[in-house]
Amino acid sequence: MNTRELYMKQALGEAQKAFDEDEVPVGAVIVHEGRIIARAHNQIRTLKDPTAHAEMIAITQAAASLENERLNECDLYVTIEPCSMCVGASLLARFKTIVYGANDPKTGACGSATDLAKPGLFNHTLEVMSGIMETECRDIIQKFFLAKR
Numbered sequence: 001m002n003t004r005e006l007y008m009k010q011a012l013g014e015a016q017k018a019f020d021e022d023e024v025p026v027g028a029v030i031v032h033e034g035r036i037i038a039r040a041h042n043q044i045r046t047l048k049d050p051t052a053h054a055e056m057i058a059i060t061q062a063a064a065s066l067e068n069e070r071l072n073e074c075d076l077y078v079t080i081e082p083c084s085m086c087v088g089a090s091l092l093a094r095f096k097t098i099v100y101g102a103n104d105p106k107t108g109a110c111g112s113a114t115d116l117a118k119p120g121l122f123n124h125t126l127e128v129m130s131g132i133m134e135t136e137c138r139d140i141i142q143k144f145f146l147a148k149r
Contacts, residue, residue: 002092004099004132005038005076005132005133006131007029007031007075007099008044008079008099008101008133008137009026009133010027010029010036010039010077011027011030011039011077011078012027012032012079012101012136012140013027013039014027014028014029014039014040014041014054014079015054015079015137015140015141016139016140017041018019018042018043018054019140021041021043021045021046021048021076021145022041022045023041023043023044023045024042024051024141024144025041025079025140025141025144026042026054026055026078026079026080026141027041027042027078027079028040028055028057028058028076028077028079028137029058029060029076029077030058030071030074030076030077030085031060031074031075031076032065032071032073032075033073036063036108037062037065037066037074038058038060038061038062039061040054040055040058041054042054043057044121047080050135051085053083053085053086053087054078055078055080055082055090056078056089059071059089059090059093062071063093066122070093071093071095071144072094072095072096073096073114074093074095074125075095075096075099076090076095076097076098076099077099077132078098078099078100078101079100079102079140080101080104080108080137080143081102081103081104081108081109081110081112081130082098082100082109083104083107083109083117084109084114086109087109087116087117088105088109088116090117091116091124091126092121094124095126096126096127097116097127097129098126098127098128098129099128099129099130099132100137101130101132101133101134101136101137101138102134102138102141105131110127110128111128111130123128
């Protein structure tokens with residue numbers, strides 16, 4: 001298992017927490033200088049907050065950890081392709097890289113439904129990597145929604 005897979009495995013652990021709490025199972029971790037400084041999972045229903053996505057909670061934790069609103073030396077690992085809100089926040093935080101597992105064809109904003117991470121679109125450019133542990137990331141979300149039907 002390579003380093004990216006190790007971090008994604010941690011994000012999947014967060015997604016499992018969301019699953020267990022009957023939240024849409026998305027997990028995120030933020031890495032700075034080879035160390036996880038933030039980890040979170042979706043808590044939208046729990047907190048009654050439509051912005052309580054895993055990425056948003058993790059961004060707040062990382063900024064507090066580094067005591068800086070700029071996370072330009074950080075990488076965001078998330079199990080599912082971030083939505084437009086989360087990509088927007090990632091751009092404002094100045095992440096170096098977004099690494100995600102499975103595409104989200106309905107709301108993904110890194111190339112699936114739209115591409116807010118497209119180079120040159122904004123004053124900051126994010127590197128985007130997809131497909132890390134894609135099967136595992138897709139399976140947990142599919143399992144969740146199949147149980148809802």
